[in-house]
Amino acid sequence: MTRRSWRSDPKRELWLAWYATVAFYSLYTVVFFVITRIQPPGKPWYSPVQVTEWFAGRHDGLLVGFALIFVLGGLSATALALITYSIRRMSVSRAFAYSYLILYAIAAVPGFLFICVAMTVGAMRPDRNPAVLRWLYDFGFLSFSGTMGVFLVGSLIWMTAILLDDNRVFPKWFGYLNLCNALTEVVVAPSWIFHGGVLAWNGTIAWWINVVVFGLYTGVFIFLLRQMILREDFGTGPLPDLGLGGPAGQVLAEAAS
Amino acid sequence: METTFNRRLFAVWLVLVGITLTYLWIDHAVGGGALPKTSSAVTVAAICLALVKVRIIMREFMEVRHAPRLLCHLTDLLVVVMAAALLGAYAAGRLVA
């Protein structure tokens, strides 16, 4: 495959966005689970002294990991752009697509920028007053887990669009999976109330079960976005099925365009 | 109305209500008054009865009875998984306690 043929592929922007999406979610997982070890989350019941030890134990990880997010976090917009495109491809009003775009564009700041800032500020001065450090610790975890409305409403908008769509862009079961994901945003709300137990920000229900649902949801939508790109024919009617497998479908799409 | 009334669904409803009322009987039989005692027998019975009701609702109300075999098997599997998970979690909790 030469460079020129890649350039002339009508789906090149879609594929670029898709690979950037995969790259972003991989980076996100690696940073949050491996480099910063901020997930699974710290304990909400830690005393100021324990919080200080927690920060000391992952000083470099926090600073380097979140620096990576500070540099590359904007790639999150590629997933958002693809999803907006998918909704636009459906037989529903574009208002759904634009609502989704705006909701998730806003979500980036409280959804992941705040935790990066709070944890960086916490880690950069290990000798800070422990009570103030705990303030940053709470701010980081709660802004991260507790930014609920945008994801709740965003999932519901995507769900409604999928269920109303006649162009078969996504299977209907994925529409219902959006509802399951939206419900996890309801379930996480008690993390604003409890300092411990299953509903706290690190709790079995509010974190572990939710993260499994969210992980499944994310994996599924990345896969389905890939299917959508493979099936895309740049028309306005129903998306064709993947008849002869990936490459063949692509050739057909090129011939049609 | 005679022709449109579905006897089978009514019978199912009666059975479900009957099982629900059984709970009252169980509670009464075990007794306890103001501060009841713990009882594994009651717990296991309550869970099993609830799962029986779930299966009846699925088979009859949700019409899995007429559905393709795959769905029948999947819903039955769900009930089995639920039973295993719930009783397992209860047993594990008692072991740890």
Added chain:
Amino acid sequence: MIATASGTRVATAREPRHVPGQPDMWFFVLFESLVFTSYFCVYLFNRARHETAFLQGQSHLILWLGVVDTIVLLTSSWAVACGVQHARAGRYQAARRDAILTAACGLVFLALKIVEWARLIHMGKTFTSSQFFQYYFFLTGIHCVHLLIGFIVLGVLVVQLSGEHRRSQVVVETCATYWHTVDFFWVLIFALLYVVR
């Protein structure tokens, strides 16, 4: 006996086999059931570790109120099941009446729930007052969210049954399937919160 992929009906003496509603809704039913099962497992595991404390909290619940809740919701399920059969036979008036009856039962359930919550909160038993009530308010609350979504689903059902050009048996059955799911979640929650010892 098994319906073919395109769903063509096989003329036999018995009813042909078909998936009630969208198969996609069954994905939701199975998936959400697993999510609820995980909540129940967490609850039962922790309950078994501190049985007396949980039982003490539980003794503040009124069992017969839970029984009434359950019967009301079972009745609503029965009504919507009848509605599906009416719709299948083309008796849309009757089906619509059943759908409204279902919603009415749902509203009674919701009212009973609110009364029960108000009573407990008045007694000082709140979301944060004890382990048992944490689970109680969480499980009844998340079920209530499903119930509220159910009212939207029933609204779709009534609209479907009202307009002649809109009627789709698949959508009718899909809506009914959702409502039954709300019902059987409650059956489990009732057993786990009110009855177990």
Added chain:
Amino acid sequence: MKRTTGERIIYWTLPVVAVMWIAAFFLFPGFLPPMSPTWSPARVAAFYRDHTSRVRYSMILFNWFCVALIPILMLIVERMRGMAHRTPIMRYCLIGVAGAAPIAFLTSTIFWLLAAFRPDRAPALTQLYNDLAWITFTCGIPFLVAICFFLAVSIYLDQQVRPVFGRWVAHFNILAAIALVPAGFAGLTLNGPFAWNGFLSFWVKNVVIALWIAVMAVVLGRAAPRGGALVEAPA
């Protein structure tokens, strides 16, 4: 009314916004030279006590006008309609980050204003607000990097005889994105070129942002809208 009605007004808001930004930049006492992260809490608290008014008025100006860049970014998005793309994906990418970038800046002005609101509070708390403000301001670059990156990719993919923006604009955006990268690492050290008052994290980053706005203003002025009645190009 045309699809381009009012675009020239949006375009000419840029000099006004630029004046406001420059005024606020010079008014804020902590930029020339930038406050050091090594200052003790007492010194930070003293700074806000001594310069309360200037901090407040400069940050109020930034608070008003930092989001005023959004219309300009949307003008770029409109110009992107003329690019030889098959899908609107790249425009959505840009819209997706165009809002978040000024909001991140807005958040830092809130922390600065909070620091100056009660300068007589415990110095440790004033230092906390000061740290939050500087880290949000310095490290809050993911969306700026993404704007440059998405714009560069869009221009590279715009393969037509007369592209909307010249190829050099894409190269420039890639360089700008790279120049912003060190600022993301400002939390790692309290002194040196990477610290928030360092050569890379402060001077390079902010000069690049200013340069980017100036360059994009020029190329935006030259890029005529496509597909409709041509508006005579300003500048």
